[in-house]
Amino acid sequence: MAGSSVEGQARRTADVAGDALIDVEGLRVGFPGRHGPTDVVHDVGFSLRAGECLAIVGESGSGKSVTARALVGLAGRAATVNARRLRLGGTDLTGLSDKEWRRVRGGRIGLVLQDALQSLDPLRLVGAEIAETLANHRTVPRPAIPARVIELLEQFRVPEPEVRARQHPHELSGGLRQRALIAAAMAANPDVLIADEPTTALDLSVQARILDLLAERKADGTAILLISHDLSVVTRLADRVAVMFAGRFVEHGPAAELLAEPRHPYTRELLAALPALHAKGLRLSSARGAGAAGQVPGGGCAFAARCPLAIAACRAAEPELAEVGAGHSVRCPRTAEPWPGPTTPEVSRRPSWTAAPAGTVPAGNGGVVLAASGLVKSFRSPDRTTRRVVDDVSFELTAGETHGLIGESGAGKTTVAQLVLGLLEPDAGSVRLLGQEWSPAREAARRPARRQIQLVPQDPMAAFDPRYPVGAVIGEALGTAGSRTPRRQKAEVAELLELVGLDESFAARRPRELSGGQRQRVAIARALAPRPAVLVCDEPVSALDVSVQAQILDLFADIQAWSGVAMLFISHDLGVIYHVSDQILVMRDARVVESGRVEDVFARPRHPYTRELIEGLPRSPLPPRAP
Amino acid sequence: MTGAETARWLGQRLALGLLVVLGAVTAAFVAFRFMPGNPVRVLLGAATPTQAQLNQLSAQLGYDKPAVVQFGDYLWQLLHGNLGYSYQEQQPVAELIGSQLAATVELAACALVLALGGAVLLAVATAGRWPFARAVSSFLELVAISAPSFWVGVLLLEVFSFRLRLLPAIGSSGPNALVLPAVTLALSVVGVFAQVLRAGMEQALGEPFVLSSRARGTGQTAIRLRHALPHALVPLITLTGWTLGQLLSGAVIIETVFSRQGLGRVLDTAIVGRDLPVIEGVTVVSAVAFALASIGVDWLSRTVDPRLRLVAV
Amino acid sequence: MPGNSLLSLYRARRVWLAAALGAVCLGLTAACGGSTTSAASAPVSGGVLTYVADQLPTCLDPAVSPYDVVALIDRNIVDSLVSQSDNGSIHPWLATKWTISPDGKTYTFYLRSGVKFQDGTPLTAEAVAASLAHVVAKSTGSEYASSLLGPYTGTTVVNSSTIEVHLSQPYQPLLQGLSTPYLGIQSPKALASDTEAQLCEHPVGSGPFSLVSWVQPTSVTLKRYAAYDWGPPTAVHTGPAYLSGLTFLFDTNDASRYGSLTSGQADVIADVPPLDVSTLKQTSGLGLLSQQQPGVPYMLALNTESGPLADERVREALMRSLNLTQLVNSIYFGQYQRAWSPLGPTTTDYDPSLADSWPYDPALANQLLNEAGWTGRNAAGYRTKDGKPLVVYWPEDNPRQDRVDLALGMQAEAKQVGIDIDYANLDQGAFFQTEASGKFDVFDTSWVRDDPSILNHFYNPDQTIELGGANVWDLNVPELTAWLNNATSSSSAAARQQDWDHIQSYLISNAIMIPVYVPTTLDGYQASVHGLSSASDGETEFYDAWIAK
């Protein structure tokens, strides 16, 4: 899909042919903390030429956004930014006055943020946001602005631009909103475009088209600084990649070479954590557990705490960024060491009561734990029309197996989960749990069998009573306290915490104080407390960083290994679904368009939508590896 | 929302409003019956009337009929738009309230404009910048919220009217007789407006769309006016119900302090003088005003924030 | 007299204040420009005078409304048959002369010729008959005027300029009643065609000013009646009034009413607050018109028939336990004189000997209470008799601030001798309900009337609540009733004087009521206003008034 070159748009030639448009060296950004200013970005340096794309990759909290925003002086009101060199073409960006900054922002550097629904003013028309940039930089005389806005929308492939310009952001689809946002950022023809997580909020199919759009801009000579936590997005656009961890560049080099031959342990872990094609059935995360990246006392290598190759020297002094190839540098002396191979899910950690669940499955129907047949559910939308959200969905869950449910947002996945959990009554069709009638049914009749099926929610914080500590959160699921002495209850909670890889002491802590990954582990512990036969997981990992996501997926694999629980796993991320599922259900607009064993569906996708999804999955850079 | 939907929504809300007005009128009638003493005796005023006069007036006003019949008669008249006759003021209630309503609305409107203007100025100036000015301003707003409006009125009257003689003291004639009462009433609401506006603006300034706008080169004040202010207005609009109550309640007190005519005092004298038709008249006006205000709030918030249109009624 | 030291103190404090006021308003408004007009310059015709009253009129028909403010306004609109001078004597007005039948039951009035009402109709005997008939008509619902006619039975028109008024029995105060605006003669055309509401809003008489408009409840506007040439002999000049118009504004708030005078917005205001009187006297641009009101002074009427005050000793103890002089001087800043008798000093047949006859004597009060058996004391320090505390219940109906302060002062002083005055501010409905039940011990009142016969209204047995009188507890003392009936009917002035003396001393010696202070009209006016005068009953009159340019 080669984008047509932009008609009649005068490209500003770089000041000196081939010279760097952006030249940064020794960039340091600090924020005032409780104990004095703490640095979030340490001694970062890079350069960017016209028509080139540098991607900065890292997990949340690594400082990648702050680095990018420092280039437009928007690192944050209280931030202190200093650098040995921070140049945009001929201009020195350190010490610009507010007026001078305003000329640079939008005029010479454009910034595109993550979610257009929040990055476009919901109360104003889409056209007005674009017009604002034109007015700020007087790109065109005032009367010509409306026409230019329509031109820009056309240029960024927004159909019916006249109509769209006069609509509000919430009336556009995700993809169109993002195009409008990019149009607004590029309206004054800036030389450089900073794209901060431009596609994270979009569905897979839409992501691809936005990345193509950016590729066109790059081809037209715009320099692009891409910020992302998702390596698969980076592979389609970036010429060079810099991997960032705890405020430092740990690896920086040409994209193809770096992704094919990752040298720094953190880069390797990121790539290994990608639930791409090869790693099915293998553990994604190294066995070092869930230590969080953080400031390393004594100035040693920041990654030492999580690095499988770490030795005493690593903790003593921070390694320098050394050249290891043409334009490829790494901040680690031990890149040549052998990388430990992935391991199979551990079966060793089994709780005392594991035998029970398998035993409870009625042998008769081939181990089918839950059967949903012909489920239908519709909702009345505000304008009085009723919309079918779930249309004739049927599937069967067998013990020890995972059913993956994939579909874009709004396809009806969560409603299926609610129906299966008995939180919503279906308009038609039924659900049978362990051979008994489960839904539709009177809640009182259903209540005794409630503990058989449990939910792992997407947002654990919302699913915990704000007043409860972790111990109470899990305790509630253990059923009425009466049947257990407080001491035994405490012991069971401790065992459950240990089961999900959390220390016993977490029982007294408040969920608010925990990290995203730790909260999800508490949610899983709570779901396991009643010893369910079925686990329904509604997008459990979509809000987590890649490395944390890897650990949680491994935890799910371990649990299924020792408990034989049946799992319905819902996600919009095909990679994750491929990794965890045995069977797969593809949903689109309330209907199941395709289902079957994962290997069969991925090998020979029959429905065009499934085919489009699989093609949308970024090619894994790593050659498939034998299990 | 298409035309048909708006019409249906409006119809529903008007019906609801009518229900509220009827409820208010009934409540006032019931409350009236609880008031101690024989209303007819009170209506006859200071000189001690004879029993004959008492019976004659109660027959004339229909108080001798059972309560339900009296209320039925009143509702029947009300449906025909006749608010009845005030014995105490010797004039039709509609005429009495009409003349007084103008004074109260004039006072409330001026106070609202002053308060809104002041609040927007304060909020735009201090939202998210100049921390010292912001602290001083929010403290003054707090004092304005806390000080009783009649105390403020008394002090302003003493300083500006009696001591400095800049402004007239009594009556509600002429524009400059409106300045002091309107300022006093405005002070009782400007504090809350400013705080709601500033909080709304500071919340909006933290949103991604402001960062995008700054990244497109928009200046600080332009961002506050173009992006932050509209967002801050939405919570302010939901306050309309409270504001209406505050202005009307304040009007009663301001009218007493500045001895201005107005709806508040009419109701006060009507309650003391047991003038039922006037009490009911003021109730109807206040209930209708409230019903229209709540419809207005809904409509206004939908126009300012189109996302609300998707929310069912 | 302890009061004086109090006064000097305020004066000192106030001098500083006045100076500041004077300095501040130097150039601000003409009113306080302080230009002294030469005393002797001739009256100037023209100009509108603005008067701010402190009561709100509800109905302007003099035959209906009992309020003083209505009399103040209507005095300019309607004329009366006769007029009364300050010393109480009766003079001709619309009636050039009159005769009284020997049995005192028929009064014949001979009308002046050439008098025209403001709507052009001439003054005739029929007009007078219609006016008096309107006063007593049931549909009018008169709240005061009808009581002034006493035992009125009707009139007969002898000819177009002569009319006879008939009474069922001799009634000496009739002439005084006929001199008041309440019995003013209204145009027969208006009485015939207008409804009650229209008469309330637009009375038509033959007075020096005619009504232009009444904007409820803020203002009443009058304009000069050019053809007027039949003023009363008590007036200074004849012919039309000097002022071209009169504007009455209403403000019950003392502070802002006084403010409108000092700020020059008003030419004359009613009831200058006592605390501002000495300031006003020192301000060059302002003047004070002060006139003590005749009739019953501000007093406490005591329940002689039931409750603790039925015992005459307890009443007298209460009477002597109150240091009223100190209280009145403090609360009214020395502007109101202490009252000692059931009648005010400016009322005809007032008995001056009662002044200072029952001074403040707490020791006597304690002795009387012990004699009456109230020897016990409860925890709060109040006296008890066989277990029950001595509580005097005094309900009030939304009183003015000064009256509240007076009551609280008395409450504190009565407590010294062990009497518990339970002072309760009731809602008007509850107050009338209590009043009708009679279950209370004290009520305070005052009544302006330049005729002693007003005491009938309170102490004559036939003036019960049901018949519109104020004898709340149906007091019936044969001796007292005889004096009252004789005083209102006997034709000899000396006999009347003796009866009124007996009545006044009886009411004081038996502590039937406790006089407190003599109400006084205190009108403040701008120095540019001249010719202001107050009628015998204390109402300010504007016929002779004029404004210097």
Add this chain to the structure above:
Amino acid sequence: MSASVPLAPLSLSDRAGAGIRAVSPAVAVAMLFLLLIAVAALWPGVFTNTSPNAVNPLVALRGPSAQHPFGTDELGRDIFSRVVYGTRTSLGVGLGATVIGVVCGSAAGIIAATAGRAVDGLLMRLCDIMLAFPGLLLALVVVAALGPGSLNAAIAIGVALVPGFARLVRAQALMIRGSDYVKAAVTFGRRPVVIYLQHVLPNAIAPLLVLATIGVGSSIVAAASLSFLGLGPQPPSPDWGSMLAAGQDYLSVSWELAVFPGLAVTATVVAVNVVGGRLRRAFEGGRGVGWF
């Protein structure tokens, strides 16, 4: 006087603050002042031993002096002791009204949120009707029916607060009923009544205590306004509102009577609002609406 408490429902999601952080100086001063006010209300004797009702006409309307720190009123009573003793009535009416408003309001709110749609509709229409009378006018009608006095004033103001609180608690309870942790409780097989007692009720009521502090502020002002119109506590009992009403008449002679009670009301309400605002921010977590 604010008719109903004008606050959007508190968001209870994960933004709840991490407990009470360091208390700023302003809040410390406000808390200290409230302590003083509480002592004045409970043991007025601590501050002054002159009786508030001792009449002495000889020293009427004197300026501040050693013996009378705030001067004397028109009857020679000591203004300082009347302000101190007035604390009990003003604070009493303020607290009483808020308790009535909070208790009845939250009861109505909870019932509306939990009972069926019919009951909900009825209660909400009742609230609308009460809101049709602006705060003070509703109080006027209630006081006219019950008669003046501090208890009736508290009831009148409390009644005017009910609709505001009812709506807030209802919105809060509805939000909680729809929350994920209530759905989770259902999946554990907990019976509805247990869910209401353990989750809906405590989470709906908890933010109410914060709102109550702001209700107290506006109720004290409302109480002063009612007394100013002569409908509050009856003479001779000391009360800030009625002192201010008298003060207006004597202002041209002595400013003390009109200034000190007004300062007392304002300072108390400012202190209550500052503390209330801090509680609210602590509860809302960090970026709470900068209310008061």
